[in-house]
Amino acid sequence: MLKGMPEASIYKGGGVLNPAFAFVVCVVVALLDVQVRADPPASTRRSEGKKPEKSEKSKPLLVVIDPGHGGREHGCTGVSGIKEKDLVLDISLRIRDLLKEVPDIKVIMTREKDVHVPLWDRVDMANRFRADLFISVHANAFVDRKKHGVETFFHSVDASDAEARRVASAENAQDRGERTQPPDEVMSILQDMQRTETLRDSSRFAHMVQKQLAKALPFRNLGVKQADFVVLRGTKMPSVLLELGFLTNPREDKVLRKKPTKQDIAQAVRMAVLDYKHLMEKKLVESAKESKP
Secondary structure (H helix, E strand, O other), rough: OOOOOOOOOOEOOOEEHHHHHHHHHHHHHHHHHHOOOOOOOHHHHHHHOOOOOOOOOHEEEEEEEEEEEEEEEOOOOOOOOEEEHHHHHHHHHHHHHHHHHOOOOOEEOOOOOOOOOHHHHHHHHHHHOOOOOOEEEEEEOOOOOOOOOOEEEEOOOOOHHHHHHHHHHHHHHHOOOOOOOOHHHHHHHHHHHHHHHHHHHHHHHHHHHHHHHHHHHHOEEEEEEEOOOOHHHHOOEEEEEEEEEEEEOOOHHHOOOOHHHHHHHHHHHHHHHHHHHHHHHHHHHHHHHHHOO
16 A cells, blocks of 8 residues: 555546556566656655645736836825825835735836836836736825825726726826837737736725725725726736825825825735735636536
8 A cells, every 4th residue: 555545546647546456556666666757646745745846826926016107207296295206106115025025926116216107118017027916006186185085996998987087087197108119909909808807806906905995094985996097908917006095185195194104005905915816816726626527
């Protein structure tokens, strides 16, 4: 009897061998000193003390963090004078540092300094590296200083409401037709066909992030919305855009500038990414079960 094998039978390659025949095979192999090159079942590898190969679910999750604006694009300006580009870069770097501490998560930043990065270049970067998640970090603004709240967006050509359309228009104003390469029309059609599941996962992740942000920030929970943001339009992976609060609101401007608040935001995003990672691993396991004959 081989260690770790059932008493009634020995499994190999999905088939069942008669115990007597299996014993004969083992004796012949031993006498001829033949090295069996085929990978044994996972249970056998574990019993022999060998480390099993990484499964699909253990592949690193690649997250692209996109601090909004940068360089000549300041974004909005808070009542205190703080610029959106500086605030969101600080928060994004904190998110990066927390995520890098998590095993099996890798992070790419669209910018790590105060530099201008065209909107489509951010999209192309995420697609080129085949990212698993794309998170664009922003802060809001409005002429009415009383307007307040935190919200999370995922993509849709049709905005959820007039306010969502306004926010997208403001953020898209940075797009100056600077795309370095013309879009591939054929690829665009194929992407549209593949976007249903991606948008579904974007929605799931958006709700995970919003839930964590609403707990971390003492702001009104504006919920999850949809709008046609350029940086969400062409991404091939689940993507969200965060509006962390209104810098034109005196209270929210003050709160967002505090270091503990920035760290709380970073921790909230980290928790949402972990929730999403666990969900995807669960889906992968279920998919593998369904694909087995």
